[in-house]
Amino acid sequence: MTQHTIAVLPGDGIGREVMPEALKVLDRVGQIFDIGFRFSHLDWSCETWLATGSMMPPDGMDRLSQHDAILLGAVGYPTVPDHISLWGMLIPIRREFDQYVNLRPVRLLPGIPCPLAGRAPGDIDFWIVRENTEGEYSQIGGRFAEGSEAEGVAQTAIFTRRGTDRIMRYAFDLATRLGRPHVSSATKSNGLFHSMPYWDERFEKMAAEYPDIRTDSHHIDILAARFVMHPDRFDVVVGSNLFGDILSDLGPGVTGTIAVAPSANINPEKRFPSMFEPVHGSAPDIAGRAIANPIGQVWAASMMLDHLGEGEAAALVLRAIEHMTADPSALVRTADIGGHASTSACGDAIVAAL
Amino acid sequence: MTQHTIAVLPGDGIGREVMPEALKVLDRVGQIFDIGFRFSHLDWSCETWLATGSMMPPDGMDRLSQHDAILLGAVGYPTVPDHISLWGMLIPIRREFDQYVNLRPVRLLPGIPCPLAGRAPGDIDFWIVRENTEGEYSQIGGRFAEGSEAEGVAQTAIFTRRGTDRIMRYAFDLATRLGRPHVSSATKSNGLFHSMPYWDERFEKMAAEYPDIRTDSHHIDILAARFVMHPDRFDVVVGSNLFGDILSDLGPGVTGTIAVAPSANINPEKRFPSMFEPVHGSAPDIAGRAIANPIGQVWAASMMLDHLGEGEAAALVLRAIEHMTADPSALVRTADIGGHASTSACGDAIVAAL
Numbered sequence A, B: 001m002t003q004h005t006i007a008v009l010p011g012d013g014i015g016r017e018v019m020p021e022a023l024k025v026l027d028r029v030g031q032i033f034d035i036g037f038r039f040s041h042l043d044w045s046c047e048t049w050l051a052t053g054s055m056m057p058p059d060g061m062d063r064l065s066q067h068d069a070i071l072l073g074a075v076g077y078p079t080v081p082d083h084i085s086l087w088g089m090l091i092p093i094r095r096e097f098d099q100y101v102n103l104r105p106v107r108l109l110p111g112i113p114c115p116l117a118g119r120a121p122g123d124i125d126f127w128i129v130r131e132n133t134e135g136e137y138s139q140i141g142g143r144f145a146e147g148s149e150a151e152g153v154a155q156t157a158i159f160t161r162r163g164t165d166r167i168m169r170y171a172f173d174l175a176t177r178l179g180r181p182h183v184s185s186a187t188k189s190n191g192l193f194h195s196m197p198y199w200d201e202r203f204e205k206m207a208a209e210y211p212d213i214r215t216d217s218h219h220i221d222i223l224a225a226r227f228v229m230h231p232d233r234f235d236v237v238v239g240s241n242l243f244g245d246i247l248s249d250l251g252p253g254v255t256g257t258i259a260v261a262p263s264a265n266i267n268p269e270k271r272f273p274s275m276f277e278p279v280h281g282s283a284p285d286i287a288g289r290a291i292a293n294p295i296g297q298v299w300a301a302s303m304m305l306d307h308l309g310e311g312e313a314a315a316l317v318l319r320a321i322e323h324m325t326a327d328p329s330a331l332v333r334t335a336d337i338g339g340h341a342s343t344s345a346c347g348d349a350i351v352a353a354l
């Protein structure tokens, strides 16, 4: 029996409500495939910050590093400024563990009401490869002339060749591996004078190394519009930290709800643990009511299984999710997808489908 | 008879094809309302750049400044890097003429096929107020360690209090003027550490000055998703240069086509001429085939009329556009909206509808 040690970080808000469902699903596939999980439950959150002034204990990163993977719920709390909570845990984990790939599938699941007219499952099915460690997300900068009329802020984005090349290479390799030899790049070289022309230059260089892969490049503004008008035209989309972030909420929005979308923060070299989380946030507006949709968290667990080498188990979980979403019964569907199931009833339905 | 002097800059690609249609429409409304236009035809474009090394003649800005308004087609040419052509004309005009408001309506027109299921004209009808002179669009930065493994680029965004406050004030005043007392802010303060927390701070300050206006603030990622899932929930959306850019292509994408969307680059104090243009670009892929949709350019001319104080004429042009789009005949609709009309046949139909 293979053993995997998993750091479980429910975080805040609905993160605490959807996590138990993912753990139920993992326990069940563990039995089916004879996989053992050792879960370390780490209750680090904005409440920790309110009590102690930091999101994690001082040895937090050390403790996480002793695990094979991290399963995260969501981070964010109304009374804690977002840039404090996120830069205190989520973003440092992505960076210090060099999880430079943020992989996010965009897929229309059966039975999920799609806001687009005339689109069926199969029509929308592609991957977003988001750079996850540099770019626009940066602490470089600050305020000038504070308190005066001339006040302002500067914010500097950094794109390195190493950072840009490795995310693009991952995207091209993924397109090859999937047998979908087509990579689209998100740029904005007409407006962002230094960063995006460089991004384009590296994309062209990388494309030349993969002559069998078709490429196209879209300014982020028109790309966003094309996600709505032609979502069937994409296979693998590579974008910077910010553009990837925007596209990977927009994509799930186009497929009906961001509540079902998962996100894998991957260190491909496996030098550090990778982290898996739903795309949605802590959703303080619905937290505490047991109505949150657990699918994004469960799908994140499926991506984690895949990363741990448990491909069969990962595939079974995804099939169970699709089986559940295809079920029209309001008793298994949460409110956001047209039912009135509780979070745990939906989780139970996925477990049953296994 | 009022006289307006208009600088006409068709620019590149389909800009040259859609501009004549707007001029036809202006000529006709001029007759109807007894408005005189003096057009200066300025053939500045990427071709100028290829021939002379600059997009505009040295006294270009001076000459433009002698006009009441500027009507622009589109800028961009396959063999000229975008950041050269745009920073050589479009962006300097916006900045040197202090056109700090980029106002872009998002409206589902009758007869335009909408990619969203179950949405009708009236359901999607709001305004994007984009900051147009600072923020992420900046030439501050450059390349480091060029040519080495350690190579990279830095790109610095600047947000000033003055720049942030004036665009927000415009948005709040617009919401008041329109009788739609609701302003939504596009932010990303959880990821962009300095710029967006400042943006939020200024937004809260401004909101406090307008107690009768309801406000909400959305991270750009989820906001993009909400444009698709709940486009009916918006009235006035205020965003930075980059976020406003993305949202104002996404919005028109959600309403079916960006070809119909207009953009007003406004200097509200009227110290300098304002500039009106379609949202779409020069579209080299379809240029030269006389199939481009001229509606965005004509609607831009309508916004120009409004800015020039010709509100009745502006409203008539917009009604003529809606009359034309409501006409199901393939003889007046360009290919992108399901017909096979030429650019000029579509323009003629708008003129006829006047």
Ligand SMILES: CC(C)[C@H](C(=O)O)[C@@H](O)C(=O)O
Pocket: A190, A191, A221, B086, B090, B245, B263, B279, B281
């Ligand atoms: C062409 C480009 C520089 C421009 C912009 O990003 O401002 C365009 O996309 C627009 O929205 O007017």
Ligand SMILES: CC(C)[C@H](C(=O)O)[C@@H](O)C(=O)O
Pocket: A086, A090, A245, A263, A279, A281, B190, B191, B221
């Ligand atoms: C919470 C926030 C910092 C985060 C991001 O922007 O990366 C989230 O939106 C995501 O996509 O994981």
